[in-house]
């Protein structure tokens with residue numbers, strides 16, 4: 430497996446970063462998770478735009494153009510003979526001295542890993558996933574905007590640990606006001622009386638690329654959608670529920686906090702979204 434590091438491709442066992450890299454020392458950096466479907470990189474431009482926005486938000490000057498990063502992503506996939514997989518694009522603040530100051534970090538590092546990905550087992554797409562709400566709240570936007578896809582994922586990791594301790598794969602995170610924000614690695618959507626509803630990013634949700642794809646699919650299917658403040662009650666009484674994410678794609682939820690959602694089986698509208706999404710992924714992207 431070849432890894433893109435410091436402007437070159439190296440074997441994975443030689444792909445090493447300094448212990449003084451602030452990405453490692455402080456989680457000071459940003460990343461993207463991107464999918465490759467049938468030699469086509471899904472929504473690459475959108476991912477690179479979000480990376481640029483994350484960089485801007487944390488005042489990290491990217492020394493590469495969008496075109497250079499795109500080319501490096503393609504090159505890494507080609508070097509690994511990959512046609513389908515998951516691309517992890519990481520930018521760290523780079524090597525600096527001990528201490529939080531970024532003054533000595535003069536060279537950000539670009540790391541690209543292109544590998545296969547383990548999705549949820551197929552049975553979850555067919556039978557749906559059961560999830561719970563966990564106590565750990567989503568980071569307050571005034572502390573660290575959840576829209577920044579930063580290398581500091583401890584907030585989400587704590588929630589994931591809580592879910593897994595209780596035997597669940599995914600969990601709903603509320604924001605500090607107690608409204609639904611998102612899941613630990615996915616956005617959440619409610620279908621209620623034929624309408625699609627999702628929390629706004631201001632409620633603590635990442636602006637997911639799959640989330641915006643789902644909203645476009647809603648437009649295509651003629652389903653009205655809106656962003657709204659959602660409580661746990663709104664989730665419990667939903668007719669259908671699904672999650673979106675680059676790795677998960679679109680996954681039906683059939684139970685939340687021990688309450689069955691709708692009929693307790695994956696919903697028909699959700700199935701339409703998943704079907705449409707699967708058709709889209711090979712078309713809407715950048716060819717290697």
Ligand code: PMP
Nearest residue numbers: 614615616635637638639674675
């Ligand atoms: N929320 C969080 C916290 C995430 O980490 C992710 C990405 N795994 C998402 C939502 C979904 O975003 P995307 O569709 O861009 O993968």
